[in-house]
Amino acid sequence: MPDTPAAQRLTKRTLVTASHAIERAALAAAEDGPMVVFALFQRLPYFERERRVYESIAGRAAATVVGLVGDQVPEPPAGAEAVLLDEKDDLAREWTVAVLTPRFGAVLVAYDLEQFQAGAATLESGRLFEARTSFRRDEALHEVLRLHKQLGDRLSPAARSAVDAVVDRVRDLPATPGESRADAALRLFTARAERDHDRLRSGPGKTREPETPGDTDLAGEPGLLRWTGTTGVTASGVLPVAVLAVRITHAAGAPEGPIGRTATRQHQAAIELLVSRLRPGDRAVKAGPDEFMLLLPALDQDAAVRFAYELVAAFSAAEARSAFLSATVTVALTVTRRRPLPQDELHRALDWAVTQNAPVVTIAG
Incomplete structure (x- = not known):
């Protein structure tokens, strides 16, 4: 042979x-x-x-x-x-x-x-x-x-x-x-x-247009539906993915809170900080005005929890040194092999975390 x-x-x-x-x-x-x-x-x-x-x-x-x-x-x-x-x-x-x-x-x-x-x-x-x-x-x-x-x-x-x-x-x-x-x-x-x-x-000529209209991530790449396989053939039980639901709460500089250019700059600074924490293969998708879904493939539970706390710390540090960003984050996370991803469960966990003033909560994968 x-x-x-x-x-x-x-x-x-x-x-x-x-x-x-x-x-x-x-x-x-x-x-x-x-x-x-x-x-x-x-x-x-x-x-x-x-x-x-x-x-x-x-x-x-x-x-x-x-x-x-x-x-x-x-x-x-x-x-x-x-x-x-x-x-x-x-x-x-x-x-x-x-x-x-x-x-x-x-x-x-x-x-x-x-x-x-x-x-x-x-x-x-x-x-x-x-x-x-x-x-x-x-x-x-x-x-x-x-x-x-x-x-x-x-x-x-x-x-x-x-x-x-x-x-x-x-x-x-x-x-x-x-x-x-x-x-x-x-x-x-x-x-x-x-x-x-x-x-x-x-390469510079790679296709950036999503198959599903409006389905894009923060970098303009194909978003949650296409990237996770919802529009094609996928299966539960294979590649693990850490999924983090993140809510940004902006501090109010005045009774009416940040408005106009200040609010826009705060929002942009928050997104930039969020994206800067991602690895090359990760994705960030906007899920609401100040809510985001982070998708981190092949990250285990301990690393995902560490990432969440480091994200909380990064926003806290930015608040101390930046005139443009005064905000905190709350994170609900899971590491899962399920397809489709458990977005609804994470959203409910995030709501609960905000009411409990808990910076990071986890749910079973």
């Missing part, structure tokens, strides 16, 4: 293209059967997006196995079978597609890093994986054997028998000369696709 191909750090956007290429290869007409296909999708919404493709694959394969995390086994396409993965199962963090015939093999194995690529258009497209891709038959054989062993009795007797039959045929036949050429082309393809996506994320 050849050396295992080196892993690449790739975004979901690139991996979608690579997985589609492997699925297209499985659907191509070829007299090299029988074929077995394993596909781990992590969550049901991702599989539903590709259901019709796997209906076609199942019609050509001796066995098609779909694995995903869930409470109930979904209805699989005709000719395929679905396997449930426990949230704590090692396979639950995998996005894998393996195609194997006696004469052909292709594989994508991607491990969810639960990290986010700054500048990505959406939370989904910017999810980061440690991934290997290959068009080597023996590499696909290795992955099929691994999945066969790890899934064990969760596979039906028919699926196990079909896999065994293909594996026996593969072992009887030598690998096809020239596999390394296709493999090298696939690696170049994924590397350049990722580089192109990175250039689009950071």
Whole structure:
């Protein structure tokens, strides 16, 4: 067996293209059967997006196995079978597609890093994986054997028998000369696709217009609906996001409070201070006249609480040194894997925090 191909750090956007290429290869007409296909999708919404493709694959394969995390086994396409993965199962963090015939093999194995690529258009497209891709038959054989062993009795007797039959045929036949050429082309393809996506994320010509009218963040980028995947395909249970609801309370310099240019300058100074605290991959969305939603991908609970208290301290320090900003902030936060994000719960928690004069409150994710 050849050396295992080196892993690449790739975004979901690139991996979608690579997985589609492997699925297209499985659907191509070829007299090299029988074929077995394993596909781990992590969550049901991702599989539903590709259901019709796997209906076609199942019609050509001796066995098609779909694995995903869930409470109930979904209805699989005709000719395929679905396997449930426990949230704590090692396979639950995998996005894998393996195609194997006696004469052909292709594989994508991607491990969810639960990290986010700054500048990505959406939370989904910017999810980061440690991934290997290959068009080597023996590499696909290795992955099929691994999945066969790890899934064990969760596979039906028919699926196990079909896999065994293909594996026996593969072992009887030598690998096809020239596999390394296709493999090298696939690696170049994924590397350049990722580089192109990175250039689009950071280049001067990147698209800034949101798909949903009026849905923008404070920097003019696509806002809450598009960025969190509400308008596309997303799923609970994957990338953690720290969500902070922030309310700014401006101090009144006179009985009638700040007005006119003073109020405008105060408001702008508050926004500038708020945005200055964000990391490159974070977003800030206006949720009301003086209320904002901060979205911080891949931040854990302790770091999110620390960020909130540092934000409170930053406004307190600014009040002591700035003639333009005299304001305090109240923060309600959670770290969640839920989609859509729990905005209503955070808004209610923020109202409660204001009445209790509590600078920071947390809710369960």
